[in-house]
Amino acid sequence: MSATQIDAVTLDGAGPLYDQIRRAIRDLILAGTWPPGTAVPPEHALMEKLGASRMTVHRALAQLAREGLITRRRRSGTIVASPPASHAMLDILSIPQEVGELGQAYSCRILQRRDGKAPRELAARFELGRSANVAHLTLLHFADGAPHVLEDRVIHIATIPQVVDESFAQTPPGDWLLKHSLWTQAEHAISAVAAEPEEAELLKIDPGAPCLLVERRTWNQAEPITAVRLLYPGGRHRFIGRFGPYGAV
Structure with a gap:
């Protein structure tokens, strides 16, 4: 001390x-x-x-x-204390653990990364201010070599400046953030969408095929940490949450 x-x-x-x-x-x-x-x-x-x-x-x-x-x-x-890594339906998901619990081997590939001011399209997609300085990553996660989920994520550099020096070669962004940041509130939404042609090609599904889109934003008090869109092939996945009158069980 x-x-x-x-x-x-x-x-x-x-x-x-x-x-x-x-x-x-x-x-x-x-x-x-x-x-x-x-x-x-x-x-x-x-x-x-x-x-x-x-x-x-x-x-x-x-x-x-x-x-x-x-x-x-x-x-x-x-x-x-380190923040807990939870995996219930509405909690923060660890994709490697999610794949491991299916009894399958996990791997991922970073498709692109860009650090800097958010361009107009990206700002609109994630409801960012035009002055937001972010690390923008697109990743494809695999289970036993097959596409599992497509991840599109921004991390706010002002809140997590160490992201600039992180390559994510060993740990995917979601798990890295669980270890290197604290969050106080999160916004979470799940919707059904049709796969766009480029997304379908990456996920090896037909264009227009049904998908589950998980969208999440987290903050540390008033400071934004990250926003992510996780696109799951709808026919391969379902989310299960068990809860009682006082919350998750």
């Missing part, structure tokens, strides 16, 4: 002290100032810096642990 790290924890003076501490640490995590794996200052350091009792600091950290933002370990201390 560095002095800069403990100094970054500042209170806003609003509400109970434990909740101020919780919000201060939460905001550092969600802003990416403390990325996954960062050591959270120990209780005694927070007590001294913030003039709080051990019980107050402990309560704040316990709440952050319940929210899944930190992981508390008795001997090794507290660290910022």
